[in-house]
Amino acid sequence: MKINTENLKEDMNTVSKIERREFLKIGFLITGVFAGGTVLSLASNIRGAFASTGEFTEKYPYKPHYSMLIRQNLCVDCERCIEACTKTNEVPSYGYRTIILEKVVPDAIGQKREFIPVLCNQCNNPPCVRVCPTRASYKDKNNGIVMIERKKCIGCKACVLACPYNARYFNEEVHAIDKCDFCFDTRLSKGEKLTGCAAACPTGARKFGDISDPNDFVYQMIHQIEKQVWVMRPEAGTKPNVFYMKA
Amino acid sequence: MADESTSSKKSTIVGELARSINPTLMSDLYSNVIEFLSGTRSFYVLLVLGLLTVFGASVAGLDAIRMGYRHAYGVTREISWGLIISTYIFFVVTSTGLCIVSSIGHVFGVKNFMPIVNRAVFLSVVTIFAGFTVIFFDIENPFRMAIYNAISPNMTSNLWWMGTLYGAYMVFMAIEYVLLLLNNHKFATYAGLAGLISGIVAHSNLGAIFGMLHSRDYWYGPYMPIYFIASAVMSGCAAVLFFTWVGYKVNNEKMDKPMERALEAVSKLTILMISVLLFFTAWKVITGLVGAPGKQAAIMATLAGPYAVNFWVFEVMLGMVIPFVLILYTRFKNINVSFIASAMMVLGIFFMRYDLVIVGQIVPAYHELGINDVPALLPYMPSLHEIIITIGGLGIVASAFLIGERVFRGHKDSGVH
Numbered sequence: 001m002k003i004n005t006e007n008l009k010e011d012m013n014t015v016s017k018i019e020r021r022e023f024l025k026i027g028f029l030i031t032g033v034f035a036g037g038t039v040l041s042l043a044s045n046i047r048g049a050f051a052s053t054g055e056f057t058e059k060y061p062y063k064p065h066y067s068m069l070i071r072q073n074l075c076v077d078c079e080r081c082i083e084a085c086t087k088t089n090e091v092p093s094y095g096y097r098t099i100i101l102e103k104v105v106p107d108a109i110g111q112k113r114e115f116i117p118v119l120c121n122q123c124n125n126p127p128c129v130r131v132c133p134t135r136a137s138y139k140d141k142n143n144g145i146v147m148i149e150r151k152k153c154i155g156c157k158a159c160v161l162a163c164p165y166n167a168r169y170f171n172e173e174v175h176a177i178d179k180c181d182f183c184f185d186t187r188l189s190k191g192e193k194l195t196g197c198a199a200a201c202p203t204g205a206r207k208f209g210d211i212s213d214p215n216d217f218v219y220q221m222i223h224q225i226e227k228q229v230w231v232m233r234p235e236a237g238t239k240p241n242v243f244y245m246k247a
Numbered sequence: 248m249a250d251e252s253t254s255s256k257k258s259t260i261v262g263e264l265a266r267s268i269n270p271t272l273m274s275d276l277y278s279n280v281i282e283f284l285s286g287t288r289s290f291y292v293l294l295v296l297g298l299l300t301v302f303g304a305s306v307a308g309l310d311a312i313r314m315g316y317r318h319a320y321g322v323t324r325e326i327s328w329g330l331i332i333s334t335y336i337f338f339v340v341t342s343t344g345l346c347i348v349s350s351i352g353h354v355f356g357v358k359n360f361m362p363i364v365n366r367a368v369f370l371s372v373v374t375i376f377a378g379f380t381v382i383f384f385d386i387e388n389p390f391r392m393a394i395y396n397a398i399s400p401n402m403t404s405n406l407w408w409m410g411t412l413y414g415a416y417m418v419f420m421a422i423e424y425v426l427l428l429l430n431n432h433k434f435a436t437y438a439g440l441a442g443l444i445s446g447i448v449a450h451s452n453l454g455a456i457f458g459m460l461h462s463r464d465y466w467y468g469p470y471m472p473i474y475f476i477a478s479a480v481m482s483g484c485a486a487v488l489f490f491t492w493v494g495y496k497v498n499n500e501k502m503d504k505p506m507e508r509a510l511e512a513v514s515k516l517t518i519l520m521i522s523v524l525l526f527f528t529a530w531k532v533i534t535g536l537v538g539a540p541g542k543q544a545a546i547m548a549t550l551a552g553p554y555a556v557n558f559w560v561f562e563v564m565l566g567m568v569i570p571f572v573l574i575l576y577t578r579f580k581n582i583n584v585s586f587i588a589s590a591m592m593v594l595g596i597f598f599m600r601y602d603l604v605i606v607g608q609i610v611p612a613y614h615e616l617g618i619n620d621v622p623a624l625l626p627y628m629p630s631l632h633e634i635i636i637t638i639g640g641l642g643i644v645a646s647a648f649l650i651g652e653r654v655f656r657g658h659k660d661s662g663v664h
């Protein structure tokens with residue numbers, strides 16, 4: 001809605017409640033209060049989620065450097081991603097590799113509901129890998145995906161506790177911890193270009209790509225400053241490779 | 248040259264060991280067995296009860312393996328560590344504490360602590376064994392652990408250090424106990440020192456397993472490893488007071504003066520350690536109240552939420568305040584009161600471990616997003632299997648303690664050298 005700025009110059013009493021709220025909302029957008037609950041200013045957004053500086057590629061020299069962009073407002077909670085993930089990776093009914101969180105804000109103006117898909121963030125600084133006593137969890141040296149060597153997993157569940165994203169569970173069928181591996185075993189290693197969830201997403205809320213390639217869509221979206229990009233739980237210091245924005 | 252000196256040193260060690268073995272050892276053992284068989288009726292009732300709980304726990308544990316832990320235990324994806332892990336921690340904290348308290352006498356030579364050494368070292372082996380037994384039923388693939396802990400170690404993992412060093416610790420403490428029985432105090436002291444060092448490093452790593460999870464506000468920070476060591480000494484004191492008193496009852500004997508003085512000294516140390524722990528607990532709560540929202544939520548759950556009874560009644564009152572008042576009121580001299588205080592402490596400390604493990608997990612991962620359908624605090628309730636296995640762990644300690652009192656005749660053979 002358009003705010004009548006002429007009103008603001010005169011008397012505050014003439015400003016309608018809606019106008020005031022809209023005005024506040026602009027302020028919230030700038031300061032990042034509405035950014036999925038993770039408060040990030042524009043400056044820390046660049047430091048926290050911008051992933052192309054020389055230092056970054058030196059430190060995380062993956063090729064391809066797989067990454068996912070979630071365009072949060074495009075998610076309609078159709079759950080086709082979850083379905084595709086379950087089918088592709090034989091995820092048992094008691095577990096999940098990805099899920100869609102639902103947030104309702106009753107006093108929000110306009111849209112009151114938003115959906116937030118979450119999955120393993122394939123962190124560059126993965127706490128799960130550090131805590132694993134037997135190196136069953138490891139970060140792949142080539143593509144940066146956090147993977148599990150099942151035969152080494154002792155099932156102590158330390159990684160489940162260490163993960164800030166609740167991305168892991170114990171899979172009884174395979175007798176090891178299970179988690180999202182960007183469908184590396186089931187799709188990427190067989191020549192597919194997309195993860196199961198990204199391929200199934202009808203709205204383009206999930207975009208899968210390679211942030212070591214400047215021509216890649218994900219690369220281009222997260223390397224601009226007009227739109228805010230954020231990551232989940234930046235305070236955990238994990239340096240995630242799953243980025244969030246609103247389209 | 249260097250080789251020669253090492254080999255000559257080795258032969259000395261072997262020689263001394265050989266010399267220290269008493270030729271009448273076999274006949275001693277035989278008379279010990281006779282002694283064991285001549286116990287009173289209540290002793291056997293207690294022992295049978297203890298062994299029955301161990302048997303029950305073995306059945307429950309095997310049943311849990313058959314069903315799958317997901318079905319048998321109350322743990323969930325979000326709360327993956329439950330009662331069994333907290334019981335494991337309870338046992339290893341007690342074991343490390345017993346090792347530290349015994350080392351005051353046996354490694355550092357404080358005479359007053361000598362009479363309690365044998366029993367404390369014996370029980371430190373028993374409690375760490377009980378700890379390993381219960382955690383066996385929580386780790387999904389324990390046999391893989393034996394293989395890959397050795398051939399694929401992760402040096403950055405606190406869990407790896409904890410497991411490996413506790414393994415070494417159990418061996419050192421067992422060796423120390425055997426050497427104490429053989430009256431070889433020189434080498435027993437070395438083994439005790441090795442046990443003490445590995446125990447402390449292992450135990451602080453156990454604290455660091457929690458303290459280094461930077462996404463868990465309730466645990467994160469240098470507090471945990473330090474707290475674990477301080478807490479271990481307190482637990483060790485409580486265990487010494489508790490088991491020594493019960494030991495004398497089991498053997499139906501009257502304490503001699505040196506033992507009374509030793510328990511008085513341990514009571515003093517208990518008061519010191521309770522003060523330290525009260526201080527730790529107070530500042531944990533006060534700093535937590537101004538911390539990150541996740542930490543505040545967890546702290547509030549212990550102060551005025553679902554864990555308030557555990558915290559105020561068991562941890563604070565039974566675990567620390569009442570024992571503190573009781574022991575101080577009797578000026579360390581009343582052994583019976585010290586025993587009652589230590590029994591309260593053991594119970595309170597069990598709840599401390601439980602709360603430490605569970606409360607760290609009850610705040611959901613995405614709590615700051617304000618997600619619907621996720622409760623503000625996640626629920627956890629131990630299952631029957633978990634409870635039976637826990638009781639079985641306590642049964643191992645009780646049975647081994649009772650057998651030890653008889654076979655090793657009240658652990659009296661040593662301490663003086």
